[in-house]
């Protein structure tokens with residue numbers, strides 16, 4: 537009842553055009569058709585679209601990644617970019633409900649097929665989190681984990697430093713900078729490992745572009761003793 541009353545005061549808004557949606561709808565019908573879903577076949581490593589009969593996208597074929605499996609849901613086009621930017625920077629947390637619902641509709645079997653013991657959101661730096669009030673990857677991981685009955689462990693990974701200087705670096709150094717930006721909290725790992733004895737982890741993030749962030753997180757988890765890492769990105773671009 538409280539939820540109904542709240543909805544009357546704060547109606548849900550479309551994650552694309554920001555108009556008020558119909559009751560119980562997460563998006564307006566036209567905008568639902570306008571977001572581009574990544575079409576199969578998918579790259580085995582990152583989940584981006586590849587040509588028929590191809591196992592990996594160009595980038596995954598030319599660069600070794602330590603994660604072994606990947607899922608991506610939406611094309612990171614202009615429309616998704618705006619929507620994600622509202623979600624991350626403008627406090628539109630409700631946008632996540634639509635992303636999560638489409639992820640589950642299309643990829644529940646892919647996620648559970650990987651058999652992750654836990655989901656781990658990609659961390660943002662503490663100061664960013666304090667400023668923004670939330671980590672968008674945690675919201676996504678929790679929504680997906682709750683629905684699929686997979687435990688979510690926040691704060692297992694830590695962001696070592698701010699990557700503010702990224703702009704001044706070339707593409708290659710930028711990647712290396714990100715790949716070294718994460719560490720696994722070993723005390724937390726040991727505690728969680730005893731409770732859950734997990735071997736497989738699925739990382740969750742909002743956007744996938746070069747894979748450097750996922751690579752950095754994967755290496756930190758593998759160094760701590762995790763056996764296998766898969767990745768789940770809501771939107772993917774950069775190789776299209």
Ligand SMILES: [Zn+2]
Pocket residue numbers: 550551552553554555563564566567568
């Ligand atoms: Zn709309």
Ligand SMILES: [Zn+2]
Pocket residue numbers: 579580581582583584592593594595596597
């Ligand atoms: Zn790929």
